[in-house]
Amino acid sequence: MNFLNAIRISKKLPMLVATLCLTASASVALLGYFDLQRSILKTQHDSYVLLAAERISALDTWLEKVSDDVIRLGNDPTVISAISAFSASYNLMIDPPGLQAAYITDNPNPVGEKELLDQAAESLPYHFQHGSFHPFFRQTKEVNGYYDIFLFNLEGDLLYSVVKEPDFATNFESGPFKDSGLADVFRAARDGTAGDVHFADFTGYAPSHGAAASFLATPVVNTQGAVIGVVAAQLPSDRIDAIINNPIGLGATGELFAVGPDGLARSASRLTNDFSALTPLPAIAHLLGNPHTYHTDVIGVSGTPVVAYVSELDVFDSPWHVIAQMDMQEVMGPVAVARNKMLLVSAIVAAGATLLGWLTARSVVTPLNRLGQSMHAVADHKFDDPINDQYRGDEIGELSKSLVALRDKLSAAEAADKAQKEIQQEQTRVVQRLSTALTSLADGDLTQTIETPFNETYDKLRLDYNRTLETLHATISAVVQATRGIKTRSDEMSNSSDELSRRTENQAATLEQTAAALDQLTVSVGAAARGAKEVEIIVADAQSDADTSEIVVHNAVSAMTEIEKSSTEISQIIGVIDDIAFQTNLLALNAGVEAARAGDAGRGFAVVASEVRALAQRSSEAARQIKELISGSSEQVDRGVTLVGQAGEVLTRIANHIGHISSHMTEIAAGAAEQSTGLGEINIGVTQLDKVTQQNAAMVEEATAGSHSLTNEATQLATLVEKFKIDTTRNTPRHMRTPAGGNVTAFATRRNVAPPAAAPVKLAVNAPRPAMPNDPEVGWENF
Numbered sequence: 156m157n158f159l160n161a162i163r164i165s166k167k168l169p170m171l172v173a174t175l176c177l178t179a180s181a182s183v184a185l186l187g188y189f190d191l192q193r194s195i196l197k198t199q200h201d202s203y204v205l206l207a208a209e210r211i212s213a214l215d216t217w218l219e220k221v222s223d224d225v226i227r228l229g230n231d232p233t234v235i236s237a238i239s240a241f242s243a244s245y246n247l248m249i250d251p252p253g254l255q256a257a258y259i260t261d262n263p264n265p266v267g268e269k270e271l272l273d274q275a276a277e278s279l280p281y282h283f284q285h286g287s288f289h290p291f292f293r294q295t296k297e298v299n300g301y302y303d304i305f306l307f308n309l310e311g312d313l314l315y316s317v318v319k320e321p322d323f324a325t326n327f328e329s330g331p332f333k334d335s336g337l338a339d340v341f342r343a344a345r346d347g348t349a350g351d352v353h354f355a356d357f358t359g360y361a362p363s364h365g366a367a368a369s370f371l372a373t374p375v376v377n378t379q380g381a382v383i384g385v386v387a388a389q390l391p392s393d394r395i396d397a398i399i400n401n402p403i404g405l406g407a408t409g410e411l412f413a414v415g416p417d418g419l420a421r422s423a424s425r426l427t428n429d430f431s432a433l434t435p436l437p438a439i440a441h442l443l444g445n446p447h448t449y450h451t452d453v454i455g456v457s458g459t460p461v462v463a464y465v466s467e468l469d470v471f472d473s474p475w476h477v478i479a480q481m482d483m484q485e486v487m488g489p490v491a492v493a494r495n496k497m498l499l500v501s502a503i504v505a506a507g508a509t510l511l512g513w514l515t516a517r518s519v520v521t522p523l524n525r526l527g528q529s530m531h532a533v534a535d536h537k538f539d540d541p542i543n544d545q546y547r548g549d550e551i552g553e554l555s556k557s558l559v560a561l562r563d564k565l566s567a568a569e570a571a572d573k574a575q576k577e578i579q580q581e582q583t584r585v586v587q588r589l590s591t592a593l594t595s596l597a598d599g600d601l602t603q604t605i606e607t608p609f610n611e612t613y614d615k616l617r618l619d620y621n622r623t624l625e626t627l628h629a630t631i632s633a634v635v636q637a638t639r640g641i642k643t644r645s646d647e648m649s650n651s652s653d654e655l656s657r658r659t660e661n662q663a664a665t666l667e668q669t670a671a672a673l674d675q676l677t678v679s680v681g682a683a684a685r686g687a688k689e690v691e692i693i694v695a696d697a698q699s700d701a702d703t704s705e706i707v708v709h710n711a712v713s714a715m716t717e718i719e720k721s722s723t724e725i726s727q728i729i730g731v732i733d734d735i736a737f738q739t740n741l742l743a744l745n746a747g748v749e750a751a752r753a754g755d756a757g758r759g760f761a762v763v764a765s766e767v768r769a770l771a772q773r774s775s776e777a778a779r780q781i782k783e784l785i786s787g788s789s790e791q792v793d794r795g796v797t798l799v800g801q802a803g804e805v806l807t808r809i810a811n812h813i814g815h816i817s818s819h820m821t822e823i824a825a826g827a828a829e830q831s832t833g834l835g836e837i838n839i840g841v842t843q844l845d846k847v848t849q850q851n852a853a854m855v856e857e858a859t860a861g862s863h864s865l866t867n868e869a870t871q872l873a874t875l876v877e878k879f880k881i882d883t884t885r886n887t888p889r890h891m892r893t894p895a896g897g898n899v900t901a902f903a904t905r906r907n908v909a910p911p912a913a914a915p916v917k918l919a920v921n922a923p924r925p926a927m928p929n930d931p932e933v934g935w936e937n938f
Contacts, residue, residue: 172515176508177501184497192490196462199486200449203464203479206404210411211468211477213398218470221371221390222352224299227723228386229350229373233730236737237288238306238375238384241314244280251312251324254281258319269319270296285315287737290779291730292317298786302368302391306375307341308384322362335360337387340372344385349376354471357392357421359433367392367421367432392422392432399477400425408482410456413468413475414443421475429457439463443476455480462486522551529555533562536569601628601881634876642869649866652859659852666845673841677834684827691820698817701810708803712796719792722785729782736775743768 228234249257257275264271270293274286292304296317306315311328325331327338336355343353352373360368372387399411399422412430413421418440423431430436439456442448446467455461456478463480522544532540542562544555601624605617746764750757 172508172511176511177505180501180504184494184501188490188494188497191493192487195486195490196451199462199481200464202404203449203462203481204466206411207464207466207477207479210399210401211466214395214413214468214470214477217394217398221299221388222471225352225371225373225386225388226350227727228295228304228388229375231727231730232734233288233291234306234375234386235377235383236734237284237292238308238314238386239377240284240288241281241306242308242384244284245308245312245314247281248279249277249281254324255321257282258285259321259323262319270317272319287775288315289317291733291782294783294786298790299388300391300394301388302363303389305337305372305387305389306384307345307387309345309382311338311341314384320362332362336368337370337372337389340370340387341385344372344374344387345382347374349374349380349382352471354473356415356470356473357419357432360389363389396422396432405479406481406485408485409480411477411479412456413477414439416474418443424456439478439480442478446476452483455482459483522547522555529558533558533565536565601631628881631876631881635873635881638869638873638876642866642873645862645866645869649859649862652855652862656852656855656859659848659855663845663848663852666841666848670838670841670845673834673838677831677838680827680831680834684824684831687820687824687827691817691824694813694817694820698810698813701806701813705803705806705810708799708806711799712803715792715796715799719789719796722789722792726782726785726789729778729785733775733778733782736771736778739771740768740775743771 257277258272259269261275262269262272270289273289275282292315295301296304301317303316303318303320305313307327308314311326311330311333313322313325313327316323322332322335322337327333327335327341332338336358337360340353340355344351347353350373352371355370357367357369359365369390369392370387371390372385374382375384375386377383395413399413402425405411405425408426410425412424414436415421418436420430420432420434420436436456438454438458442450442453442463442465446465448465450463450465452460453463455463460483461480462483463478466477466479468475468477525544529540529542542555542559544551546552547555605621608617743764747761747768750761750764753760
């Protein structure tokens with residue numbers, strides 16, 4: 156504290172103001188920073204929850220569709236016919252190495268396009284059957300988005316594949332790929348129940364150059380209910396990448412990827428080549444095993460701090476994790492911008508506070524310096540120096556007023572000392588005039604004093620006489636002056652009361668107009684509240700209509716799904732027709748062979764067989780074209796379902812927005828009702844204030860009547876004192892002016908009114924010193 160006392164106020168006050176303002180600004184900035192940080196993290200959490208749920212739903216939909224497609228392949232007549240035909244011609248006139256040579260080694264198409272070869276050049280039963288079935292399976296692969304389709308017999312021979320990789324025409328029970336995921340699903344499907352789908356999770360598949368691959372397989376059952384083989388489909392990881400890596404909602408550094416139960420990635424990175432499917436992800440191992448959790452400022456897959464949300468996906472009873480992450484730097488970007496703005500505002504506030512403190516200190520220190528100079532002037536008896544700050548309304552003004560009062564009292568005391576000396580001289584003259592004044596006193600004349608001094612024997616008598624005469628003369632003079640002062644003050648009070656009465660009446664009229672205006676405002680606010688209530692009802696009706704539209708969209712999706720199902724059934728029927736045409740073609744071929752053996756006798760039969768074969772080929776071609784049209788129609792139906800679903804989502808969001816608008820309109824209506832109530836209470840208060848003002852006006856009228864009565868009484872008192880005979884030509888000594896006269900003088904001076912003339916009064920030698928009547932502050936208090 157001693158250190159602070161040693162600092163000048165001109166420096167201490169700016170420091171104090173700047174410190175307080177900077178502390179308040181920094182506190183507000185810190186609270187705003189942390190609130191914004193929490194809000195940003197919560198918003199990111201909610202966004203990632205919705206984003207992960209949407210991507211998981213899309214993956215579930217795709218996996219369910221793939222599963223249904225594989226089941227349909229297991230029951231498809233074309234697949235049944237293909238397995239039967241390939242099983243009969245496999246190892247017939249050509250062994251597995253010969254098949255690999257025909258469709259892989261000797262295939263003129265480059266690697267990756269081997270599937271473009273429909274039929275090998277040699278005239279062999281397998282090649283003929285391959286040329287018949289290969290377009291169907293190739294188209295099915297393209298339509299369903301498979302990487303490859305496989306047909307197995309019960310012994311584990313891979314009878315057929317679309318892509319023709321090194322696994323074609325090998326045995327999966329004893330061959331080089333017996334331990335692969337495809338071999339596992341083959342065995343599970345062969346030994347399983349008809350209609351079940353078996354899944355092998357993603358692993359590196361050697362025939363596909365070690366690429367990540369998963370497999371689905373189901374038994375193929377003939378019309379007699381017997382299992383004749385297995386159909387399998389290879390799923391590529393790029394379809395999962397297309398769903399997972401949709402950039403919508405991920406920002407600049409956001410990643411969303413799937414991780415299998417083995418801790419390996421199931422999808423590739425969206426932004427960099429840091430990882431792809433089946434890449435180990437040890438950096439995020441600590442996040443696995445805790446589904447539906449949100450983590451902030453943890454190490455992400457790229458080794459940088461991120462925010463991450465972990466969710467879970469069940470893929471054919473295999474638990475996958477779907478992780479959404481974004482760099483902390485991007486998430487906290489708005490917080491950093493807000494922090495920089497807050498720092499800038501704090502710096503500006505500190506500068507402004509310093510300037511304000513300097514100005515405040517200057518406004519205090521400068522008047523204090525002037526006050527110190529005035530104190531030194533009063534101490535040096537320089538009573539005429541002005542004190543300029545006495546009319547301020549603050550503490551400095553109070554100090555200046557106290558200094559003015561002290562100066563006036565010191566001046567009055569000095570004047571009183573001088574007056575006392577004059578009184579002593581006057582007492583000497585009174586002794587000299589006492590003898591002459593006795594005769595005048597005997598005649599009742601109060602204007603004559605004794606001028607000639609008595610001898611020592613009668614000095615006491617002369618002094619008593621002069622004191623008595625002066626006392627009587629002073630009393631009568633004081634009464635005269637007091638009467639004049641009372642009359643002057645009563646006149647001013649009467650005028651002030653009249654003015655106050657007029658102002659009170661004007662104030663009452665103004666309050667009455669204010670009350671009327673408040674009534675009109677209350678009615679307007681009530682109308683606004685009713686309008687807000689009607690808008691709230693309209694918004695509720697709009698939300699109801701949006702909910703009804705959502706139901707209509709769902710019904711449209713169901714109808715298009717039924718159309719898709721019907722198209723699939725038609726495709727199956729066309730497949731049966733195609734199979735019949737194929738069998739007819741085979742019969743016609745056999746008939747042609749038999750007719751050729753019969754020679755000329757079977758020539759006519761050969762012609763008929765040729766026509767039947769041509770008719771069967773045209774039927775097969777027509778069935779193929781119809782199937783292509785139906786496949787195209789199925790794609791359009793799928794696209795229509797997707798669009799209708801998107802329309803449903805848009806309507807759902809519209810309904811949610813309308814719900815938010817409804818809640819806001821409810822709040823507005825409630826606020827308008829509260830405003831109406833508040834205005835009503837204000838109106839009541841103004842009415843009560845109007846009543847009080849009317850009562851005040853009545854009291855002012857009573858005060859005015861009292862002041863007029865006081866004026867009349869003062870006039871009567873002046874008439875009474877005029878009967879006394881006094882010497883009005885003599886000046887009353889300064890020390891004999893009565894306190895009443897001093898009060899009247901002080902009151903009149905503040906209103907620029909000349910003081911009344913004072914009658915001469917003489918004071919006895921031993922009279923006590925009167926109070927200082929010329930003090931302006933005393934006059935104000937008495938008034």
